[in-house]
Amino acid sequence: MTNRLLVILILTMVILAGLPSRPLLAQESTSVSGEIRQLGRGNDDRQIVATLAKAPRLAVQLLIDELRPVNETRILASEKRPEAEHVLWSIRALRYLTGGKDFCGQTRHEFDKSEFERNRKYWLYSRHRTCVSFFAMWPSRGTEYVAPQDAQNEIILKWRDWFKDQGASFDYKPLLNPKPEEWLW
Amino acid sequence: MPFINGKFYMNPAYGRALENARANESTDGTQGGHWVTIDGRHVLIQGRQEAQTPQASPNQLAHLRQVQKRRDEAKAEVGYGETSGIVPEKSADSPSNASPYQRSTWDPSSTKNLQDARKNIMDISERNGIVKKSKPDDPNNKIQQSIWQDNLSVAKNSHGDMPGRYFLIRQEGKGPQRPPASAGFGQGKPISEYGPFRNVGGGDVPRGNRTFIDIYDK
Numbered sequence: 546m547t548n549r550l551l552v553i554l555i556l557t558m559v560i561l562a563g564l565p566s567r568p569l570l571a572q573e574s575t576s577v578s579g580e581i582r583q584l585g586r587g588n589d590d591r592q593i594v595a596t597l598a599k600a601p602r603l604a605v606q607l608l609i610d611e612l613r614p615v616n617e618t619r620i621l622a623s624e625k626r627p628e629a630e631h632v633l634w635s636i637r638a639l640r641y642l643t644g645g646k647d648f649c650g651q652t653r654h655e656f657d658k659s660e661f662e663r664n665r666k667y668w669l670y671s672r673h674r675t676c677v678s679f680f681a682m683w684p685s686r687g688t689e690y691v692a693p694q695d696a697q698n699e700i701i702l703k704w705r706d707w708f709k710d711q712g713a714s715f716d717y718k719p720l721l722n723p724k725p726e727e728w729l730w
Numbered sequence: 731m732p733f734i735n736g737k738f739y740m741n742p743a744y745g746r747a748l749e750n751a752r753a754n755e756s757t758d759g760t761q762g763g764h765w766v767t768i769d770g771r772h773v774l775i776q777g778r779q780e781a782q783t784p785q786a787s788p789n790q791l792a793h794l795r796q797v798q799k800r801r802d803e804a805k806a807e808v809g810y811g812e813t814s815g816i817v818p819e820k821s822a823d824s825p826s827n828a829s830p831y832q833r834s835t836w837d838p839s840s841t842k843n844l845q846d847a848r849k850n851i852m853d854i855s856e857r858n859g860i861v862k863k864s865k866p867d868d869p870n871n872k873i874q875q876s877i878w879q880d881n882l883s884v885a886k887n888s889h890g891d892m893p894g895r896y897f898l899i900r901q902e903g904k905g906p907q908r909p910p911a912s913a914g915f916g917q918g919k920p921i922s923e924y925g926p927f928r929n930v931g932g933g934d935v936p937r938g939n940r941t942f943i944d945i946y947d948k
Contacts, residue, residue, distance in 0.1 A: 590911065621934060623905040634912070660932050667862065684860055685812055685899050686934040687910045725896075725914030726860050 577604050581611060584638060585630030594638045601642045601717035608642070609704050611635040614697040619665060622687030633689060636679050639704065640728040644718045648707070649676035650692065650699030665690040682730040804863070805885035806878065808855040809848040811862035812899070814877050815931015816941055818844050830930045831873045840927065845884050847924035847943045851897055852888035854945070858895050862933075894921055894945035901929060902940035909946075920944035 577600055580593050597604035615629040640647050649672070656666035668681035668690045677692045679700045692700070720728060786794070817830045824835035855861045866874035896915040900907055909916035925942035929935050 591914075619934075621905070622910050630912075637912075664862070664934070667864075671860070682913060683862060683934060684909070684913055684915070685862070685897050687898070687906065687913050688934040689912070726858070729912055729914040730860060 573600060574603060574607075578607055580604075581607050581635070581638075584611075585632070585634035586627045590634050590637075594634075594641050597638055598642060598719040601719055602712070602715075605639060605642050605717070606708060606712060608635045608639050609708050612701045612704060614694050614701070615691055617691050618693075619661065619691065620689040629691070633680050633691075637728055640720075641723065642717060642719050643715070644720055645723075645727055646707075647672070647678065648700045648703040649673035649678055650696030650703070651676050652693040652696040654693035654695065664688075669696075684725070684730055802882060802885040803865075805852040805855070805888045806881040807863035807865055808852050808861050809881035809884060810866070810878055811864035812851055812897075812933075813844070813848055813881075813943075814864070814874075815933045815935070816844065816899075816927045816929050816943075818927055819939070820928070830928055831876075833876070843924055844927055845880065847927075848881060848884045849888050850892040850894060850922070850924070850945055851943070852885055853890045853892040854894050854897060856890040894947050896946040896948075898944045898946070899929075899933075899935050900942055900944065901936040901938045902926065902942060904936040904938060915948060916944070916946045918946070918948060921947050 577597065580596055581604065583593055584590055597608075611632065612635055613632060615632050617626055617629045620626050620629060636647075656662040664683065668683055669677040669692055671681055672678045677696045679697060680689050680691045682689050691697070818836040818840035820828065820830075820835050821837040824832075828835040851861070866878045868874055896909075896913075898909050898916055898920075911917070922945045923942055924945075926939065927941040927943075928939050929937050929941040931937075935941065
């Protein structure tokens with residue numbers, strides 16, 4: 546009987562001790578989610594990413610949930626594509642928060658000889674050489690080229706698999722004063 | 731100027747290549763020096779008394795020329811890749827229907843200005859290698875070849891001394907006049923501006939006669 550009382554007492558204490566932290570965690574999650582939802586949608590994206598660096602593990606988990614294939618193949622500097630930009634900025638934020646981690650993918654897409662496709666191929670292969678980035682920027686034009694869908698899917702899967710395997714133990718060290726080419730292009 | 735193995739070189743790649751060639755030889759002898767001319771460039775080869783001065787062997791000279799050629803072509807690829815669709819302004823007295831590629835109709839001042847811009851871009855590529863590089867894809871295309879030669883001639887004078895780390899090519903009055911925020915540069919004023927030129931190609935810049943190349947350092 547005494548043992549049962551003791552167990553009940555301990556369980557009650559554990560539950561009570563956990564109560565204040567749960568709303569805090571939920572609050573933090575809501576706040577980070579709110580910040581992430583703003584990415585690429587006309588706000589100060591770099592400032593948002595800097596804010597996310599305060600809770601990098603949670604932010605990375607939520608950012609990976611935001612990844613999905615986009616239909617655009619090229620976004621000119623003059624164009625506004627907030628839904629696609631949201632995904633591209635999620636990739637940028639992931640690079641930033643993980644200290645520069647980036648994944649690439651293989652594609653079966655055959656780039657044709659048009660100027661557009663030649664440029665797209667050139668820039669998408671420029672970072673990893675043997676596989677394409679999710680997106681790449683031609684800096685002197687401000688143009689973003691987006692990977693073919695099969696490569697996009699592979700890259701999204703790689704992010705998910707990486708987080709499942711290493712997300713909990715990974716040493717999150719966000720980039721410190723990075724150059725644009727380290728995370729934005 | 732770069733200081734390599736105790737000597738200053740206008741061209742760092744060239745200096746390094748020369749010093750590497752020298753390092754492969756024995757180092758006996760006292761300091762001396764002599765000048766050689768390679769591809770019209772005067773190069774000081776130091777290290778021994780005249781009697782013991784090692785003359786660069788034909789193979790070494792050929793190697794150096796090859797190194798220099800590769801380096802010039804790599805620079806020219808930057809200028810060509812980034813600006814091949816751009817031509818200088820037309821001179822005031824040229825006919826209105828002149829082809830934009832007719833060199834005799836190009837304004838001399840604008841032509842020089844475009845060459846200066848190309849040199850600046852090539853210099854920037856030493857500090858920031860994320861630039862478009864390409865070469866003419868048709869050896870029989872005279873327009874491509876002439877623009878390639880323009881870039882090659884500038885490349886020989888590109889030593890990384892012009893300022894800037896980024897650049898933006900824009901068409902005045904069409905589209906954004908600053909890089910997008912996602913580019914991460916160009917949020918302040920450009921440190922220099924070249925143009926106007928004519929963009930007759932594509933390359934994601936609207937075509938027109940008010941093409942500018944802005945140089946940024948951050």
